[in-house]
Amino acid sequence: MKKKSIFRAYIAENRWAYLLGAGLVTVSCLMQLFIPNLLGRFTDGLEQRVLTYQEAIGYAAGMIGAGFGVAFFRSTGRIYLFRMSRRLEMQVRGSLFSHWERLSAPYFNNQRIGDLMSHAISDVNVIRETTMGGLFNILEAVVLITITVVAMVSSVNPWLTLLTMLPLPMLSILAYSFNKKIQRQSADVQQAVGDLTSRVQEFTAGIRVVKAFVQEKEERALFTKDNQRAVALNRRFVRSNSLFGSLSSAIVGLSFLVSVVFGGILVLNGTITLGEFVAFNTYLSLLMGPIENLGKVVNQLQRGKASEDRILAILNTEPDVVDDVSADPRITSLQGGIEVRNLTFSYPEAKEPTLKNISLHVPKGSSLAIVGRVGSGKSTLVHLLVRLYNPPKGTLFIDGNDIHEIPLQTLRSQIGIVPQDQFLFSSTIRDNISFDPRPYTEDEVVRASRIAQVYDNIIEFPNKFDTALGERGISLSGGQRQRVSIARALIKKPSILIFDDSLSAVDTITEDLILEGLHSVMEDRTTIIIGHRISSVQAADQIIVLDEGRIIERGTHNELLALNGLYADIHRKQLLEEEAEKLPPDGADGPEAEIAAGAARNPDYNRRGGAAGA
Template sequence: MKHLKFLNKYFYKYKWWIIPGVFFVIISNIFAVIPAQVIGHAFNLITENIQIYGLFEGFERRSIIYDIFSQSLFYFGLLVLVLYLLRGIFLFFMRQTIILMSRHIEYDMKNEIYAHYQELSLGFYRRNNTGDLMNRATEDVNRVRMYVGPAIMYAINTGVLFILVIYAMFSVNSTLALFSLLPLPVLVLIIYFVNTVINKKSEQIQEQLSRLSSFVQERFSGIRVLKSYVREDHTKAVFAEESQGYKNNAMGLVKVQALFYPTMLLLVGLSTILTVYIGGKQVIEGAITPGNIAEFIVYVNQLTFPVSMLGWVTTLIQRASASQKRINEFLHLKPEIISGSAEIGPINGNIKFENVTFTYPDTGIQALKNISFEIEQGQFVAIIGRTGSGKSTLANLMMRMYDVDEGHIKMDGKPINTLHLQHYRSQFGFVPQEVFLFSDTIQNNIAFGLDEVNEAEVIQAAKNAAVYQNIINFEHQFDTMLGERGITLSGGQKQRVSIARALIKEPKVLIFDDCLSAVDTRTEEEILNNLGRVMKGKTSILIAHRISTIKNANKILVLDGGKIIEQGTHAELLQFNGAYAEMYQNQLLEEETNSSSAI
């Protein structure tokens, strides 16, 4: 239960739901016990009046006795109905308090988990897969809700009913009470054992279902590759195999359940037989009345459902504890990137790296080694280098997605770790290497970084990103719905929509992380011309592989192995006749070869 202590704050928050809920549980169970006593009195009335009715055979008063007898039974029956109606009303109130409280706790927990997820750093998401994060926020929270709602409700209900029923039984006759309750401990043990087996098999079914769902989701997401390699028959066979595993586990669960319910009914029947047999002997001895036997049979049947709930409640608590442990593992994680407290106005875009060294914490790969450079406000700076040289790492560090191991990064002369994180990042426009678009309209994807959507601004951003003509050719234009991850669009269109999303913010610093690779040279030139106009007086950083893209940059940084090996303008770097000049010559040669092949 130590993991479930986390929920105490919610119980305190909703205490005015729990207290009335417990009150309604007690009242509803009182109205559940009283009808058994009424039935006992009614049964005694029947047995006694039948004898009196027989004695008055042939007398006129016999009809009067019959009328009194009938009216008494009617009133007893009506009283039982009223008592059960009152029980139903209080059961309704019980569910409206405790179950509704569990839904409020579920809502609060999901919001807390989601908010905490957003506070965690980028490295956290590199270490954990999306499916696991989603399961902790959905499946695990649902299991915890089953504990704070149904499990607690049935546990309190069972406890109160047990106390009331056992007190009522022993107040009538302790011997009969002991014999009537004799099979119930055995029933509790069987239920606990069977529920453990059911829980284990349910877990296996859930795991198999998750594998099956993941398999289907992955294959449908990669349907183009699947069809291109003609692997439909193979995947169909794998799916059938996974489905067979799910079917086998499900059949095993059904067999256990099929054995469980007859066993439970057998033990309940045994308890009833013992009640009638021992009770009959007690009646002969004059210790109890026949009505008490009827009363006890009602009590035994009333205890059957709560006893069967004990195993289920125990299972719910075990599962909730395991789920809450998984939830706590992430909720107790502290963000690796802690926001500074310094409030700043609009940044100018003067960026300075001072002896920066950085190693990715999850892989141990040293991405940058003692790097120093400066970018002045309004400069167009390009970063070029081989794959894995540390170009994207520079962009991540500028936006403080990670903190450096050594050295300092300063914005307008202030260390960025002292600045308010959200305010600092909000002034960047970032176009990542791997474009991500949401399953929404094109307009909403472009205006993603804004609180309010302005149609004119969206259109202008699309024009600046050279994607406007593509969009208006669609049937629904800017209202076109994009598929998952923007699959509706081509690679170049996705990149340009992503560029429009960055430009519409009118950022103080714009970072392009190799995001022009999927566009042709003519479109690239148009975007760069628009970029020069939009970002005039603001800082632009372009990470690229093609030298033709960055020739006009004010400064070019050449990276290799996490170090800056050259820096300067295009003309200066060619004069150095070093790595940059070699890359330039290789790309010219490649372009000439491609042109010759085309001819």
């Protein structure tokens, strides 16, 4: 169900608490009326020279008592309402973060980090300020204006009250004329803040690239441009607010002018007493603060509405990937048998399918390797397997169940994936390896790190497994990040293991050690390996070769070499590259030169054992 208003929903949910706060504010407003009344009576007594010393002391004590009462009830009501606003801030920010966790991968593909941060910080702060200062000021203004106007009419003079109030409706006209302008400018300011935040985030994330390409000056120029734009938009917004405030003050001053002129005439005519004139102007002075605040409230409400609309747009965005209505809650574990039937898949923004008519079967406990050129659809296939995107129904099955029938919690908890980007959190190495709701023992963390061949690197750090990593694990090398990611997947002991090109940043010796350690782990688990290196996939039970979204070859390593197709071509090129790295300097001879010469004569020449197939 879509949310229509954050403010109304929260106030309705906490109506009794807000009624209590409104009651405290009302009491403080009522107590303020004692002061003009006492001041008017004091003035009349003083003018008529009938005021006694005891009466003067009494009036003074009454005004002091009223002042303390106003201060107590006003501050108590203010604190109470402000506390409710802080709770709303916490609730909205928590709801926003929780909703982001529910949203699917495509949503974040189209969002900038800076905009998301701006929503979570700036927009939520504006909502808090609206319910904090805005709600308090409008509540105080409504109550105080109502009871003060009633007091002015009943205790002084209704005609003077009417004349004095005549300029005030102009405030409503003024607020209406500034409404859309201020709301639009507020949105522009928030957009500029998002642009600026994105620029800083992008710069800090890519600082190594910036320095490597000596782009500091250019980046500074881009930041300066965004910064100047943000300042210019803020200045425009401030000018509009200042103009609105100045015009509001002018209207309020006009009311005072009417009061002084016509009130003075009534005093001279004897229609009202001097004390009533003083009381009337004191009443009017009580009104001026709330009336001026109404202008600020209108501005605040406009900003709050703009921020609320942006937050609601996020909260009302439905995730693309959710548990299907056919999901069976009885499925709590997976065995790992995978079947793909005539799968064709297109990304929402794509003109052509990324995967075309894919069919394959991966028995439980077996291994599948996926090879192909960049952009052939390898990662897309595993993204569909963990339902980062929705595959068409009736195309992807696990243990004979359509993947849509498997609850997402079960599906993702039973699959361990090592993604391409090797994302690590800015926490400790231990926290990154044991990144799972279930608690893990020290032995389990150590064992996973040993299999991933990263244990020796970890214990060289001063704090070992408690070493804190920088943002995205930047304090580790690319190979170390990959191996920590592998350990994070292994420690889950999942039914299905997926390695998405997860050995690309390690050398061939470490690769062999990792693959050797994985053999025992992979024995009882279905394993999918995406790789560019033939050496990392050649031991798989079956290998498929993707090209332009289609399976063009499939078989074992030796079968694919015998086909002499794309797989064999990739294999030959990689052997040549490996041997080229071993070439001795010009003029050198010996075993290395012999191997290089053999590779040059025969592309299938194997540096580990002579010619392939010999």
